[in-house]
Amino acid sequence: MPVHRIGVIGGDGIGPEVIAEGLKVLRATGVDFETVDYDLGGMRYLRDGTILPDDVLDEWRGLDALYLGAVGTPEVPPGIIERGLLLRMRFELDLYINQRPFVYAGPPVTVGGGGAVDGSAEIDFIVIRENTEGTYAGEGGFLRKNTAHEIATQGSVNTRHGVERCIRYAFELAAARPAKHLTMVHKTNVLTFSGDLWDRTFAEVGAEFPGVDTAYNHVDAACIYFVQDPGRYDVVVTDNLFGDILTDLGGAVSGGIGFASSANINPNGVSMFEPVHGSAPDIAGRNLANPTAAVLSGALLLDHLGETDAADRVLKACAATAHLTGSTTELGDAIADQL
Ligand code: NAI
Ligand code: MG
Numbered sequence: 001m002p003v004h005r006i007g008v009i010g011g012d013g014i015g016p017e018v019i020a021e022g023l024k025v026l027r028a029t030g031v032d033f034e035t036v037d038y039d040l041g042g043m044r045y046l047r048d049g050t051i052l053p054d055d056v057l058d059e060w061r062g063l064d065a066l067y068l069g070a071v072g073t074p075e076v077p078p079g080i081i082e083r084g085l086l087l088r089m090r091f092e093l094d095l096y097i098n099q100r101p102f103v104y105a106g107p108p109v110t111v112g113g114g115g116a117v118d119g120s121a122e123i124d125f126i127v128i129r130e131n132t133e134g135t136y137a138g139e140g141g142f143l144r145k146n147t148a149h150e151i152a153t154q155g156s157v158n159t160r161h162g163v164e165r166c167i168r169y170a171f172e173l174a175a176a177r178p179a180k181h182l183t184m185v186h187k188t189n190v191l192t193f194s195g196d197l198w199d200r201t202f203a204e205v206g207a208e209f210p211g212v213d214t215a216y217n218h219v220d221a222a223c224i225y226f227v228q229d230p231g232r233y234d235v236v237v238t239d240n241l242f243g244d245i246l247t248d249l250g251g252a253v254s255g256g257i258g259f260a261s262s263a264n265i266n267p268n269g270v271s272m273f274e275p276v277h278g279s280a281p282d283i284a285g286r287n288l289a290n291p292t293a294a295v296l297s298g299a300l301l302l303d304h305l306g307e308t309d310a311a312d313r314v315l316k317a318c319a320a321t322a323h324l325t326g327s328t329t330e331l332g333d334a335i336a337d338q339l
Helices: 015-028 042-048 054-061 080-092 160-175 194-206 219-228 240-252 292-304 308-321 328-338
Strands: 004-011 033-037 065-070 097-103 124-130 140-143 151-154 181-186 213-218 235-238 261-265 272-275
Touching: 004 015, 015 065, 015 292, 015 308, 015 328, 042 080, 054 080, 065 292, 097 160, 097 240, 097 292, 124 160, 124 240, 160 181, 160 194, 160 235, 181 194, 181 219, 181 240, 194 213, 213 219, 219 240, 235 240, 261 292, 272 292, 292 308, 292 328, 308 328
Parallel strands: 004 033, 004 065, 065 272, 124 235, 181 213, 181 235
Antiparallel strands: 097 124, 097 261, 140 151, 261 272
16 A cells, blocks of 8 residues: 555644644554644644644645644634634535444444444444535525614525535445435425425435335434434435534434534545534643544545455444543553554
């Protein structure tokens, strides 16, 4: 295998702490890779005003993957780093798939193309969230701001191209999994324009995948099933806003924030892998953060690079250590020891 080149953005707070453990575990797999470090985030912004230079974006396009801890710090007003770094990265690199696996953190489990190793996991599904459109596209504005007659609109942008490429990715993923089942989540009974586009596109793309069983849930019903009957899900595809909310719910019912991993994918370009949690300023610098979410994000990264065997071994190592408590470095060592 060629050497993989991975851009590393530790970021702020616990970001660098958990990424250090993630890299420790990735090295323990024996996979050959080299890292390129990027000092970005809230602290860098406070130091010299840098958020995300264009030449850094250009460099990223030439790398094999990006591995990010978390960015944002209380000293920087909200929105500056989120929009200027995270959202800008998402749009500029066209990371149109947000993929989050949800597995019950107890018994041996697997993600990606795999499914449950021993069939004992009650929760084993993946949410595919459209990551570039919908209500996050920035459509809308104010009229008569700060007056009694103020109007604010925030539209949902849904293009056939954007919806179709997301749904197609979800079908391809479902087709590669043992259960071969895909659920679309939306609110087609009320959102009759965007919902109609999603509905028709789902049916049309689905015709290309006769081996994949499909289902549809309204998003409010999905909130019930995520909690009461998560076993019904294999792959779920949904829009940007519903996906944002549903994936937090998914995390809450499958082990919590210390285990939630994610991938921001451009199937034709560089992709970014990060734990779902933020920089956790309340516990930063004290060796207290659970590094498992960052390590599991590293497993998604390995899987994406084609290192599927190493990815699987990292997942098994995390499952074997999920019951442990300890410091950030102790847990990182324990996971690495399993490898
Ligand atoms: P947070 O996820 O950083 O923290 C929420 C709570 O979960 C805190 O009590 C924290 O201690 C705990 N927590 C988070 N990760 C943990 C871990 N690995 N182990 C143990 N406990 C953990 O969310 P919060 O507080 O809303 O945001 C803090 C900063 O992080 C903000 O500046 C925010 O903008 C940023 N953020 C960045 C993200 C990113 O880089 N993708 C995502 C979410 C938030
Ligand atoms: Mg969120």
